[in-house]
Amino acid sequence: MEFLSQITMSPTIQQDEKPTRDERYDAQRIEMKWSDRWQQDPALYAADSNSTKPKYYVLEMLPYPSGALHMGHVRNYSIGDALARYMWMNGYNVLHPMGWDSFGLPAENAAIKNNTPPRAWTLSNIANMKAQMKRLGFAYDWSREVTTCLPEYYRWNQWFFLKLYEKGLAYRKKSRVNWCPACATVLANEQVVGGRCWRHEDVVVEQRDLEQWFLRITEYADELLRDIERLEGWPEKVRTMQRNWIGRSEGALVDFELGGTVGAAGSKISVFTTRIDTIYGATSVQLAPEHPMVAGFTAKDAALKSKVDELIAEQRKAKESGDIGSIEKHGVFTGRYARNPFNKEAVPIWVANYILMDYGTGAIMSVPAHDDRDYDFAKKYNIEIRLVIVPSDGDPEETLVEPAIPFSTMNGVLVNSGPFSGLTCEQASKKMSEFAEQNGFGKATVTYRLKDWGISRQRYWGTPIPMIYCEKDGIVPVPENDLPVLLPENVDITLTGGSPLLRVPEFANTKCPKCGGPARREADTMDTFVDSSWYFYRYTDARNDRAPFDGKIVDYWFPIDQYIGGVEHAILHLIYSRFWTKFMRDMGLVKNSEPVERLFTQGMVIKDGAKMSKNLGNVVTPDEMVARYGADAARLYSLFAAPPDRDLDWQDSGIEGIQRFLGRVYRFFVKYAHAGEAAGEGSRSETLSPEARAIQRKLHQTIKRVTDDFQGRWHFNTCIAAIMEMLNALYAVEEKIAQGAIPAWLVRDVERTLTLLLAPFAPYLSHELWEMIGEKGSLLRSTWPKYDAALAKEEEIEIPVQINGKLRSRVVVAVDASEDQVWEHVFADEKVKAAMVGKTIVKKIYVPGKLVNLVLR
C-alpha cells in the first residue's frame, strides 16, 4: 500500500528514470535553492555609503502597490537589475533600492468597494508584491525600503511643505474641482466618465471653486527649461516633451480698451500675443468663454448667456475627450467693441470655444490674414480679413489673403501698419512692444504654459497638509515639533460631503498654536506626486528620524546615475522631481541641481496587439510565468523579446524558447563542467586546433557584444542572441569536446565566461552554474570578463562580390589582405570571369573588409 501511494503521489519519479534528475533543467529546484540562500544573507545587496569604491545609483520607478506585479513591472525591474548586477561585477558600490508609492486613490476605491481599510489593503498588497519581487530574484537593498504611506516618510512631506510655505512657495488660491452632487463629494478626473460620475451614470458632474494649496513651480520655470539642455543622458523625446510642457513663449501684452457701455468687470481687455507685429491686422478680440469679463456681459443678457454656456460645454467636452485640438470652432458676438490702441479702431468682441482661459490672459486679438485658426473663424462669421504682412521676397501685388499667409512667417515686411509699415516683422515686434510700453497700454513679456502645481486633494488616503485655521490668527502652520500630523485611522470614507478628514472631529478640531484658541485643521491631503518627487533621496538615508536625509550621504550618492521607468512619467513626475531638487538645493539641503543623470524610458508590454488589461482579458501574470517557466526565463524573455525601449509583444510560445535555451545551457554544464575542473589550468601555450580556435574566437566576440551593449544602447535582445550563438557553437563541436579534442582549460574558460555573461540576466541559473564549475567566491562580486581583441579577430573573411550592384559571387581572403590581393581573388573567380565576357570595366569599388563592386558595361 505504501509503495503504491508513493508512486501515485510522485509521478515525476517515473519521468526521471531516463535522464537523471540532475540532467533535467528544473528551474523550480534551482531557484528555490538559491532563493533560500539569498534570504539568509540580507547584506548581499546592501549599498555602503562609506565605500571607497566608485558609486553607482541605479533606480527603477517605484510601483504603486496595486496588489500584484504585472509584466510591465517585470520588464522594468529586469532592466534595472541587469544593470545593477553588471555594475557590481564591474567593481562599483551599487545602490539599488525599492519602495512603494503607497498613498492614492485606488486604496480608497478598494475601501469603498470591499470595505477594507486603505491602510490594511495597502500594506497587504505591499507584502504580496515584495514576495513576488523576491521570487523574481531582484537584487534590492531592502534595508532601505521606503513606504510613502507611513508616518516615518510622510512626516517629511509635511516638513517640506512648511519650508515651502516659509519661502513663499506654497500659497492658497481658488481652484476648480469636479463635484458630484449625488455623492456630494469631489471627484478626481479619473472618476469622471464622459462628464458623469463614475458611481452615478446619470449624474452630470459639476464644477466648484475651492480654496486650495499651490506650489509655485513657475518660479523655477526658466531654470527648469534651461537645464533641459544639460540632461544629455535623457531621451531626446522626453526633453522635447518637457520643453513643450514648460512652453516658454516671448510676446507682448496689449490692452484693448472697451468702447461704448462699460461692464462692471473692468474697462480693458488685456491680450497676449506672440505676434504684436500683426496688430494692425487685428479685426476682432476673442475671449475664452470662462473669461471673467464675459460674466459681466451675460449678466443682463439671457440669450448671450445661453450661447456662452453652450461654448463652455463644448470646450469642456472636447478637453475631456482629448480632442480639444480639433474642436469645431464656434463663437458668439457680444455686441461690444474694444479699441485697438495702435490704430484706435473699434473691433468687435467675440467669445469663442477655442480660446482657453488658463493660457496667457484668456483673451487674444484675432488676425485672420496671418493665422489659420483666426482665418477659419473669420471666414465662418464674416469678419474682416486684413493683410498686414507680405513676404519680403515676393511680389506684394500678388499677395492676396487667400488663404492666410502663415502666421509663423517671420521673414516678412509690414504693410497697412501706419508708421510701422515697411519694417521687417522682427524689427516691428521690438518697436511696437516699446511703443506700447511708452504709451502705457502694453509691454513685452514672457509667458509660460507651465502652471503652478495644485497639491490639495479632498481625499483621505494621503499626507495631511500641516496647516491650521484660527478665527483670530488666520492661517497658522503646524509647528515643526508637532510633526507628524498623523492621518487618523478608522475613518469612514464612504460618507459624503467634501474632504473625509473634515468629518473626523478628533482630527479637525484642534488648538491654535499661536493663541491656543479653538481652531480647525486643514482637512485636505497632498497630491501623491509630492511623495514621488523626493523619495529617491530618502533611499540614501532611509531610517533617519531627525531629517529627511543627511546631506553628506546624499552628496555621495547623487545624482542618480541611471533612472528607469515608463515613458508615461516623462512629464509630470519628472518635472515635479526636478523642481523639488532645485527647491531643496536653494534650501541648502542638497548640492546637485538635477536629480537624474541618465534616464531610460522603456516600452509598454503588449499582448495580442493591445495593452494588457483586465478588461481585455489578455493579462499574463508573473506568478504563472514563474510557476511554469521559472523566474530566470520570465526575466530573460522580457529582455529578449524586443529592445527595451520599444513596445514588447508578449507571446507565451516565446518564453518556452527561452526556457529551452536555459535548459541547453544547464545540460552542457552538467555534461562538461567536470572536464575543466579536473584539467586545471593545463598548458595554455599549446597551439589550438581550428575548432578550438574558433570557439575561443567566438567567446571573445561574445564578450565584446554583451559588454558593448551595456556600455551603449542596451539592446539586451541582441546580447542574449549573442550568448545563444556562443552556446550553439559549443554544441556544434560537442563531439570534439566529449573526445577531449578541445583543451579542457578552454572549455572551462568558456563555461566560466558564459556564466558571468549570463549573471545579469539569469541570476538563479548563473549562480547554480558558478557552483557547478567549482567557483567558491560570490558571483556578484567577481569580475566582468574582458575581451581580447587579438583573440576575437577573424583570420579569413568572405568578401561579397557585386557586379553592377548585384551580388554575384563571394571570395575568401585573409583578413589583412591588401586591395590588390582582393582584386586578384576577384578576377580569378569563375563567375566574375563569366560575367565580364564582352564587357568593359567602368568602375571598381573596394570597401575594405566589406565588399567589392564592379561596374561593367
Next chain:
RNA sequence: GCCGGGAUGGCGAAAUUGGCAGACGCAGCGGACUUAAAAUCCGCAGACCUCAAAAGGGUUGUGGGGGUUCAAGUCCCCCUCCCGGCACCA
C-alpha cells in the same frame, strides 16, 4: 489639428557609420534517437521562377510612389496606415 515614435518572412525581431536584407528565437518541415510519444541532438526554411531531381541559376523583396548613388531597410521629396502624447499656445 499639432508633436513624438513606428511599419522588415507565418510570428517576435536583427542589420550600431549608405555596403551580403532576415542574425537570434517562436511556429513549421525533414532526419537521428525511441516499440511509440515526449524530451533531446542535427538539418531545411522570404516569395516566385527555372532545372526530371538535386546542386546550381535567375527574378523579386524592408507600408506605397518618386529621387540621389556603383550601391538605399538606412539619405531626400510626396503619400498611406498604426501606436503614444497633447495644451488650437495666440
